[in-house]
Amino acid sequence: MSFASHARTSLAPFLYPFSTYELKLATRLAKQLRNQPLQLRCWNSTTSSTHLDDGAHPATANGLPTSRLNPPPDSYSLTPFLDRCNVLVHAGNGGHGCVSFLRDKLIANGPANGGDGGSGGNIYIQAHKGETSLHKIARKSNVNAGRGRNGQGRNKGGERGEDIILTVPVGTVVREVWRDDPMAEEERRWHREKKTMKDGADGNGRGTLRPDRWLLYPGAPASAFATGEFPMLPKPRRSHLAAMEPQPPVRVDLDQHMERPMLIVAGAMGGFGNPHFVSQDIWKPKMATRGEQGMKMMLQLELKLIADLGLVGLPNAGKSTLLRSLTNSQARIGHWAFTTLQPNIGTVVLDDYKGRSKMLATDRKTGERRTRFTIADIPGLIEGAHLDKGLGFQFLRHVERAAVLAFVVDLNAGDAVAALKALWNEVGEYETRSGEQLNLDTEQHGTLEWKPINTAMPMYDEHGNALISPEAELPPLALSPVTSKPWFVIATKADLPDTQENYVSLMRYVEELSDGSLPHPSGKANAWRRKVHAVPVSAINAEGVERISEVVIELLDM
Numbered sequence: 001m002s003f004a005s006h007a008r009t010s011l012a013p014f015l016y017p018f019s020t021y022e023l024k025l026a027t028r029l030a031k032q033l034r035n036q037p038l039q040l041r042c043w044n045s046t047t048s049s050t051h052l053d054d055g056a057h058p059a060t061a062n063g064l065p066t067s068r069l070n071p072p073p074d075s076y077s078l079t080p081f082l083d084r085c086n087v088l089v090h091a092g093n094g095g096h097g098c099v100s101f102l103r104d105k106l107i108a109n110g111p112a113n114g115g116d117g118g119s120g121g122n123i124y125i126q127a128h129k130g131e132t133s134l135h136k137i138a139r140k141s142n143v144n145a146g147r148g149r150n151g152q153g154r155n156k157g158g159e160r161g162e163d164i165i166l167t168v169p170v171g172t173v174v175r176e177v178w179r180d181d182p183m184a185e186e187e188r189r190w191h192r193e194k195k196t197m198k199d200g201a202d203g204n205g206r207g208t209l210r211p212d213r214w215l216l217y218p219g220a221p222a223s224a225f226a227t228g229e230f231p232m233l234p235k236p237r238r239s240h241l242a243a244m245e246p247q248p249p250v251r252v253d254l255d256q257h258m259e260r261p262m263l264i265v266a267g268a269m270g271g272f273g274n275p276h277f278v279s280q281d282i283w284k285p286k287m288a289t290r291g292e293q294g295m296k297m298m299l300q301l302e303l304k305l306i307a308d309l310g311l312v313g314l315p316n317a318g319k320s321t322l323l324r325s326l327t328n329s330q331a332r333i334g335h336w337a338f339t340t341l342q343p344n345i346g347t348v349v350l351d352d353y354k355g356r357s358k359m360l361a362t363d364r365k366t367g368e369r370r371t372r373f374t375i376a377d378i379p380g381l382i383e384g385a386h387l388d389k390g391l392g393f394q395f396l397r398h399v400e401r402a403a404v405l406a407f408v409v410d411l412n413a414g415d416a417v418a419a420l421k422a423l424w425n426e427v428g429e430y431e432t433r434s435g436e437q438l439n440l441d442t443e444q445h446g447t448l449e450w451k452p453i454n455t456a457m458p459m460y461d462e463h464g465n466a467l468i469s470p471e472a473e474l475p476p477l478a479l480s481p482v483t484s485k486p487w488f489v490i491a492t493k494a495d496l497p498d499t500q501e502n503y504v505s506l507m508r509y510v511e512e513l514s515d516g517s518l519p520h521p522s523g524k525a526n527a528w529r530r531k532v533h534a535v536p537v538s539a540i541n542a543e544g545v546e547r548i549s550e551v552v553i554e555l556l557d558m
């Protein structure tokens with residue numbers, strides 16, 4: 001059977017129809033297009049306004065009636081998207097201890113009963129499959145957990161500070177840029193002081209006067225620090241939760257949906273109330289300690305994965321229309337290049353638990369039912385994108401961050417095979433260049449410090465000096481090469497007349513590619529080409545698009 005007849009009979013019956021209904025539909029569409037004056041198809045501002053004036057159709061350039069899949073250019077909603085940000089997190093400070101003495105009807109001058117301060121709030125992080133972007137976190141830039149409340153009289157401890165949970169998309173890598181840990185300094189100081197006392201240099205057993213650590217009774221004059229007797233400062237305490245913090249420096253790869261949040265920084269401990277300082281020498285301690293200071297940490301959050309499927313295509317190929325036809329997205333659609341300037345993420349729901357699911361699929365990694373997958377409509381690539389033409393690098397960065405790639409080619413815009421080759425050329429060259437850049441960096445700065453997630457690296461040298469400076473740039477994230485990703489082709493605008501031959505030659509090309517008789521269009525010998533599909537669709541009519549979900553599910557599990 002020839003390719004053309006194969007396509008006609010099995011692959012695209014809705015596109016090149018022979019049933020009565022489909023034939024009628026196709027004839028009507030083709031007729032509509034033929035009847036349009038040519039300038040209506042080639043948009044410019046004059047023709048558009050003429051078009052509006054005659055009132056036949058609202059402002060759609062292709063002359064088709066407006067619908068959700070063929071909206072006027074001003075009918076869209078912009079969803080913010082960000083795939084990288086820095087955020088300064090500050091664990092909560094501890095509350096102060098309390099200076100208080102029991103006073104009762106019968107006891108005029110009772111014992112010390114000041115409560116301890118509450119501990120500060122913790123910072124947690126949780127990857128959630130409902131999140132697609134980091135913009136909500138980036139908006140804050142500083143995230144402060146709540147401070148612990150101060151202790152009170154009658155031995156009442158202070159309340160704990162409020163915890164903070166950073167909710168991020170699945171596929172986020174969290175890396176520490178720098179940290180400021182006041183507790184580490186306190187601990188070093190305490191050990192130094194203890195050693196001095198032991199050596200007998202200051203053998204009176206009294207601590208140094210540290211107004212920043214001690215708290216006197218309310219209304220005490222400043223001179224009380226000089227005249228009062230202070231015991232040695234208690235050893236600085238860390239919260240028992242600190243044992244659950246990731247090893248420094250924090251390197252966490254959140255590639256699974258998390259049911260429970262994970263601790264990043266524990267809050268600081270509260271200060272001691274005055275009963276802690278009762279001794280033989282000091283019966284009525286008029287001092288308590290201040291709460292410890294919470295740790296500050298600069299975190300870099302970066303999405304290693306922006307979506308399960310990335311739509312890669314030339315400008316105006318019909319990517320946003322395709323996204324709309326598969327999801328509830330309100331992405332902007334326009335008949336000019338670069339309508340889309342930042343990725344739009346949409347979710348394809350396979351099972352909404354309202355009845356029979358659209359498709360039964362299991363995630364091979366987790367063994368769980370797959371109920372949805374996400375799609376990123378990536379801005380169009382132009383020739384020379386790998387040389388950073390247009391907004392080349394920024395757009396290609398997103399291509400690297402999709403699990404499966406769909407190359408969207410417009411069947412109505414010249415040779416589809418040439419378009420596919422041009423796209424692969426840009427992507428392949430980008431990969432080569434980023435590899436070269438990485439090698440160059442390695443030559444200049446020695447081995448790049450990207451270690452597997454969660455391995456501990458020393459933060460301080462033996463003298464307590466920070467090894468990682470706040471200005472240090474983190475190395476680029478190690479991502480899997482683009483050419484190793486499973487991919488397929490979506491041939492759009494197949495409703496337009498005379499696109500059949502183009503599709504057939506595209507199909508022939510990908511078949512020969514899959515069986516290894518042709519070299520991979522990226523020029524890379526080991527590029528993925530196990531089973532390349534070419535799916536013909538008419539996104540504007542939502543025809544043929546169901547097949548895309550089937551192919552994506554198949555490729556996601558490869």
Ligand SMILES: Nc1nc2c(ncn2[C@@H]2O[C@H](COP(=O)(O)OP(=O)(O)OP(=O)(O)O)[C@@H](O)[C@H]2O)c(=O)[nH]1
Nearest residue numbers: 315316317318319320321334338339340380539540
């Ligand atoms: N006839 C027909 N027209 C389509 C189809 N899909 C998209 N179009 C039209 O093609 C034009 C471009 O569509 P978009 O979805 O904005 O294309 P895009 O690839 O997102 O473009 P950029 O964001 O600029 O890269 C619009 O005028 C759409 O109406 C289709 O299946 N059939």
Ligand SMILES: [Mg+2]
Nearest residue numbers: 319320339340
């Ligand atoms: Mg677009």
